[in-house]
Amino acid sequence: MTASDTSPAASDSLTLHGDPDKQRILLVTGVLGAGKSTALRALEDLGWETIDNFPIRFLERLLDTNQEDQHVDGHPMGGPLAIGFDSRTRGFDPQAVIALVKRLSLRPDIELTTLYLDCGVGELERRYNETRRRHHLASDMPVATGISAERDMMEPLRRWADIVINTTAFTTNALQQAMREQFAPDSGPALTLTITSFGFSKGMPPLADFVFDMRFLNNPHWDKVLRPMTGREGPVGDFIREDPAFDEAFTRIRDLLLLLLPRFQAQGKAYVHIAFGCTGGRHRSVFMAEQIGAALRASGFSPTMIHRNLGSRAADLVEGSAVR
Known part of the structure; x- marks a missing residue:
């Protein structure tokens, strides 16, 4: 051939x-x-x-x-x-x-x-x-x-x-x-990358290429001090990082994306949408989305960040007692 x-x-x-x-x-x-x-x-x-x-x-x-x-x-x-x-x-x-x-x-x-x-x-x-x-x-x-x-x-x-x-x-x-x-230009075809955080209680985002469920991490919602905060604030991030599963989960997700995104780019895919979900879309999903976004920017990508449910009032979010 x-x-x-x-x-x-x-x-x-x-x-x-x-x-x-x-x-x-x-x-x-x-x-x-x-x-x-x-x-x-x-x-x-x-x-x-x-x-x-x-x-x-x-x-x-x-x-x-x-x-x-x-x-x-x-x-x-x-x-x-x-x-x-x-x-x-x-x-x-x-x-x-x-x-x-x-x-x-x-x-x-x-x-x-x-x-x-x-x-x-x-x-x-x-x-x-x-x-x-x-x-x-x-x-x-x-x-x-x-x-x-x-x-x-x-x-x-x-x-x-x-x-x-x-x-x-x-x-x-x-x-x-x-x-x-x-x-193709010397720089290769452009890849439009979007990272979204969302709450499963409000429904999943349509047409996401990757959806990662962060509900396995310890939930800051059950801490009365952290509940009004979001995943973009330091105390919430510190709380999530203390979960023994966080470091390995972050590393594996980051490495998976760094493996696949250049391959999508080489295949000419123009848009990639990565979504991180938790129950309410204010804490765990937001923190992980921010961390992955920073890692991808450090590797040369330019993701657009969207926190879909960050404006929702904490009191409006449904947190089942079994979700911890």
Whole structure:
């Protein structure tokens, strides 16, 4: 299985993360059914502006349009632009596309890269059979005939492309991951992290990715001095820390999150919601949420803290006598 490879036409100094002084342009093409739409969606999630099914012969005109408006102090303002096209484009001519790319590559204001998505004939046939779509080059013939004709037509572009990704053995998620590896910013995709404390007596928060139940810890509610306080105040924190189970629980939860969050980030997950619950949502859950939030910030994350029930009056909270 070939995830990606650089063609002989590519320069040894090919830069995937771009020159900040140039408009970054990525041409995305390949055989139909190889995953162009999925690749463009992945690029859009990474912050690229995308245009699909673009008449490639108009590319030069597009880049020249409002060129002066796209620059301030000599630096381009526009973000990276990905343009998808394929053999269905009217008047499609691979040799003309290559000539256009050669000409545009000489321009000092843009950085142009060509990505070609390829796929084996057998897998393409299977995909066409699953979707029941007709191949535009085989309207009244077997789909294999159209696939073969298209591969012959596209071969010059495949040989010319800077980057070739073979998707034969790829799932949709695998192709998205390959796109992130090739074209994500150097800092990686952003992860929006939310940490919530809540009280089970008021219901669980919807759509949380992780829910940790803190009701196994000693409950400050039963201390008349601590009851009016919250988990953000020192005496409550000291009380919870004295529980023999706290240190190990905190360490295991922290380590689990530090293991999983970078993996979610690498998979392109945009949002992660971590929730800590206790009975009323004022003491144990608040303290643990604050402690985990501080640990994650120390590891480079930027969590948003939400204490859902912190404004509830202590007298309004239901604390069963069996919950200690």
